[in-house]
Amino acid sequence: MKRGIITALIIIVALAGIAMVLDNNKKKNEAKTAFIAEGGGAVAVRVATVEKKVTDLDFSVNGTFVPKQELNFLSENAGRVSKIFVDEGDRVTKGQILARIDAEIINTDKETAQANLQNAIKDEARYSNSFKTGGVTQQQLDQAKLAVENARLRLQSASRKVSDANIKSPINGIINKRYIEVGAFVNTQGTQLFEIVDVSKLKLRVNVNESQVAHLKVGDKIEIKSSVFPTEKFNGKVSFIAAKADASLNFPIEIEVDNNTSNSLRAGMYGTAVFNFPKQAPSILVPRTSFVGSVSSNQVFVLDTTTNTSKLRKVVAGRILGDSVEILEGLNEGETVITSGQINLAEGTAVSIVK
Known part of the structure; x- marks a missing residue:
């Protein structure tokens, strides 16, 4: 009994819905007919x-700040970390020593390369004297000279490894992450040591549409605002305009931004690029x-x-x-x-x- 009542209610509701749709369609058709009828046959x-x-071309778009330079610093030599001179948050300059790898094995390799070079030089001198008296052939002398060059290259490589035992910063920036501790062993496969970011200059990444990108060119000066620092204005310059639109038919733009003296802007913050154009005719x-x-x-x-x-x-x-x-x-x-x-x-x- 209850099932029959429920079925009847469902049928009634469905019929009411159909009636409403038909009524709406009728009203739309009447509106179209009235629209055409107003023309009196025309x-x-x-x-x-x-x-x-006068066309106003000015517009503004929001984007995200990213570092102009960002580096995940990897190891080049195998060895145990003997000293670390910086910590997360420290500001570093290009060429500054960040850490030191135990160079005992590396120094041994360098000393061996030096000894081999000295022996090769002596052998070359001996072969050279013998060649003058006919004791050795030209080919033997050439091989002795080649041995000297090879020994010199091996010494140069070993000296470079000794120099690389002092891990130096390749850029100016801030230590954002430190991945090593004293006593940790790093290998030549590229153990991650530090993440260094430079926020003295940032890039603001934004997207613009086709009508907006048509008025932009690399080098345009742009005013940059940040909601975190509403009273400050930052200077920007368009450094990149994509040659191809993305999937949403917008064009990625990069704007190089000068940070203030205290480096208040940080990577990951939101910013607004304000594009102002001369008054149009x-x-x-x-x-x-x-x-x-x-x-x-x-x-x-x-x-x-x-x-x-x-x-x-x-x-x-x-x-x-x-x-x-x-x-x-x-x-x-x-x-x-x-x-x-x-x-x-x-x-x-x-x-x-x-x-």
């Missing part, structure tokens, strides 16, 4: 007046919906006010500025363009303006 259209306006603008099909068609219908008919006009479109399009040729200020109903129009079609 095609009902909406229009807009062609105007000259007035230009003829029409609604984007004026075009037949799309903007690329370069065709619009103009209203002939004397006969209330449509006239197809060829135009040259310029910049797309939001919902408006700049017209370079083909229209004059004060003319009237048709903005809706073009699908039903042809050259000379009678029209009726609907407000």
